[in-house]
Amino acid sequence: MDEFDAVVIGAGFAGLYQLYRLRELGFSAQGIEAGTGVGGTWYWNRYPGARCDVESMDYSYSFSAELEQEWEWTERYPAQPEIERYLNYVADRFELRPMIQFGARVTSVVFDDRTGRWTVTTDGGRELSARFVIAATGCLSVWQIPDFPGLDSFRGAGYHTGNWPDEPVDFTGMRVGVIGTGSTGIQAIPQIAKQAGHLFVFQRTPNYSVPARNHELTADYQALRKRTYREYRERAKVSGGGHSAILPTRSALDDSDGDRWREYERRWQLGGAPLMQMAYTDLMTDPRANDTIADFVRAKIRQTVADPELAEKLTPVDYPFGAKRLCVDIEYFETYNRDNVTLVDVRDAPIEKITPAGIVTGGTEYELDAIVFATGYDAMTGPLLSMEVRGRGGMSLREAWSAGPRAYLGIQVAGFPNLFTITGPGSPSVLSNMVVSIEQHVDWISECLVHLRTHGIETVEPAVEAQDAWVAHVTAAADETLFTRASSWYLGANIPGKPRVFMPFVGGVGSYRKKCDEVVANGYEGFVMSARPAQPSRPAQPSRPAQPSRPARPAAV
Numbered sequence: 198m199d200e201f202d203a204v205v206i207g208a209g210f211a212g213l214y215q216l217y218r219l220r221e222l223g224f225s226a227q228g229i230e231a232g233t234g235v236g237g238t239w240y241w242n243r244y245p246g247a248r249c250d251v252e253s254m255d256y257s258y259s260f261s262a263e264l265e266q267e268w269e270w271t272e273r274y275p276a277q278p279e280i281e282r283y284l285n286y287v288a289d290r291f292e293l294r295p296m297i298q299f300g301a302r303v304t305s306v307v308f309d310d311r312t313g314r315w316t317v318t319t320d321g322g323r324e325l326s327a328r329f330v331i332a333a334t335g336c337l338s339v340w341q342i343p344d345f346p347g348l349d350s351f352r353g354a355g356y357h358t359g360n361w362p363d364e365p366v367d368f369t370g371m372r373v374g375v376i377g378t379g380s381t382g383i384q385a386i387p388q389i390a391k392q393a394g395h396l397f398v399f400q401r402t403p404n405y406s407v408p409a410r411n412h413e414l415t416a417d418y419q420a421l422r423k424r425t426y427r428e429y430r431e432r433a434k435v436s437g438g439g440h441s442a443i444l445p446t447r448s449a450l451d452d453s454d455g456d457r458w459r460e461y462e463r464r465w466q467l468g469g470a471p472l473m474q475m476a477y478t479d480l481m482t483d484p485r486a487n488d489t490i491a492d493f494v495r496a497k498i499r500q501t502v503a504d505p506e507l508a509e510k511l512t513p514v515d516y517p518f519g520a521k522r523l524c525v526d527i528e529y530f531e532t533y534n535r536d537n538v539t540l541v542d543v544r545d546a547p548i549e550k551i552t553p554a555g556i557v558t559g560g561t562e563y564e565l566d567a568i569v570f571a572t573g574y575d576a577m578t579g580p581l582l583s584m585e586v587r588g589r590g591g592m593s594l595r596e597a598w599s600a601g602p603r604a605y606l607g608i609q610v611a612g613f614p615n616l617f618t619i620t621g622p623g624s625p626s627v628l629s630n631m632v633v634s635i636e637q638h639v640d641w642i643s644e645c646l647v648h649l650r651t652h653g654i655e656t657v658e659p660a661v662e663a664q665d666a667w668v669a670h671v672t673a674a675a676d677e678t679l680f681t682r683a684s685s686w687y688l689g690a691n692i693p694g695k696p697r698v699f700m701p702f703v704g705g706v707g708s709y710r711k712k713c714d715e716v717v718a719n720g721y722e723g724f725v726m727s728a729r730p731a732q733p734s735r736p737a738q739p740s741r742p743a744q745p746s747r748p749a750r751p752a753a754v
């Protein structure tokens with residue numbers, strides 16, 4: 198068996214930086230990546246229109262000042278190919294590629310109580326032994342297709358946006374169906390509409406979306422940002438969402454109707470999600486405040502979509518603005534003014550089945566040449582539970598999480614010593630600029646490993662009480678907001694049978710970082726450290742009685 202200090206699973210933003218840090222600190226490390234190249238999310242999501250909804254100069258590593266200065270971003274919001282190029286550049290520049298085995302998927306991660314080491318097994322049958330396992334598996338990497346009757350019978354081409362072919366797909370002249378109008382559908386629909394003969398959009402829930410106002414970056418702007426990068430990065434670290442948007446100071450209800458509307462309009466013209474979400478302090482906590490911005494976006498949709506009946510169908514009415522992930526688009530609502538686009542509302546008449554010829558809903562069969570499933574992911578827990586993870590005493594992660602994820606700070610799970618989860622459930626993760634949160638976790642984990650080495654400690658894992666308290670805090674924080682008032686993937690509501698638990702931490706990256714730093718300053722408060730692998734200072738048990746694991750999710754095509 199190959200032996201390493203650490204195995205890092207995944208070679209996206211998180212895995213690459215983690216490998217870099219481990220090597221710099223003198224740990225032997227092996228990366229395992231299912232794709233044939235680096236990139237993670239940005240390797241798999243090659244669908245037309247795929248673009249990050251965080252600005253490029255924010256959505257980039259800060260760990261290397263040289264890298265920051267060398268790399269030239271071309272657009273305000275980076276498209277998938279540009280981010281993939283960036284991550285390839287990083288892999289080459291820091292010589293990370295030789296540390297990674299590509300085309301190998303980790304199937305199991307099993308702890309040996311006797312030796313205190315983990316055995317990591319891949320689908321190719323390779324076995325690795327490591328003291329530490331670091332899951333850099335991403336939050337949105339297990340794509341999901343609902344179990345539509347007849348799914349396999351479709352004669353045309355089927356694509357999930359999160360598993361897009363390497364080569365561009367040509368939809369010219371085709372009758373194409375897109376299922377799903379989340380962030381992904383909203384990005385793909387305008388692009389596919391430009392190519393397809395006819396596009397049918399199957400929408401169950403309309404979404405709030407704000408314009409990106411994407412544009413090329415000027416040399417002057419880049420130079421300015423590069424000169425002030427340090428100051429800017431420090432601001433992002435203590436912010437709410439991990440980017441430079443100025444934090445609001447006023448309640449939406451402090452302004453007159455006219456002033457508030459003008460403020461929303463000003464921000465709408467500038468474009469992007471943070472500016473809208475950061476307009477006022479209470480948009481995500483006070484329903485009256487939220488109504489003001491929801492009404493503004495609804496008015497914009499009605500203004501943009503020429504057919505009033507169609508506009509109503511595209512207007513979200515029954516959940517708060519921002520409670521499902523706010524979408525950022527390029528001419529999404531405008532696309533419905535095209536003659537070759539039809540909205541099929543499947544809220545009241547759900548998709549009944551997929552036939553060899555197309556999709557049936559409301560008794561009508563829509564004949565299609567291709568179906569694009571923009572149907573989302575088994576978010577946050579899915580990537581970890583897609584592997585067989587067994588900790589102390591053979592306890593499975595699936596059992597430990599049968600009532601929802603339980604992790605301390607989103608970094609570690611009681612009973613799973615020396616296993617770390619980058620941007621795991623209970624951390625700001627998907628509610629933040631992922632790169633900022635990833636760098637913070639990687640730095641924290643790396644420093645923890647150095648601490649263990651310096652003090653001759655074999656294992657680290659959370660104390661059950663500390664984990665319970667953190668999970669309760671994450672839930673209580675979410676309950677104080679409007680985030681829990683929508684059926685979203687943040688809550689696991691998109692996966693049949695998944696426990697409804699609000700998974701990310703809503704408290705913002707600044708306060709979360711402070712908490713993580715305090716934990717370290719207080720001697721890794723809440724963590725149990727042991728000099729010997731076989732006997733932890735206190736047995737770690739799952740904090741709730743084990744329940745039967747939920748049924749496996751339907752197999753995706």
Ligand code: NA7
Pocket residue numbers: 337343376377378379380381382399400401402522543548571572573574627686691
């Ligand atoms: P999302 O946001 O989970 O969106 C999935 C979409 O698929 C959403 O509109 C769903 O409608 C729709 N859906 C799912 N199942 C069905 C069925 N059975 N029938 C009709 N429509 C269905 O995934 P995305 O990929 O768009 O975005 C994920 C994240 O990736 C995104 O937020 C960014 O962070 C990047 P629903 O709303 O459930 O009614």
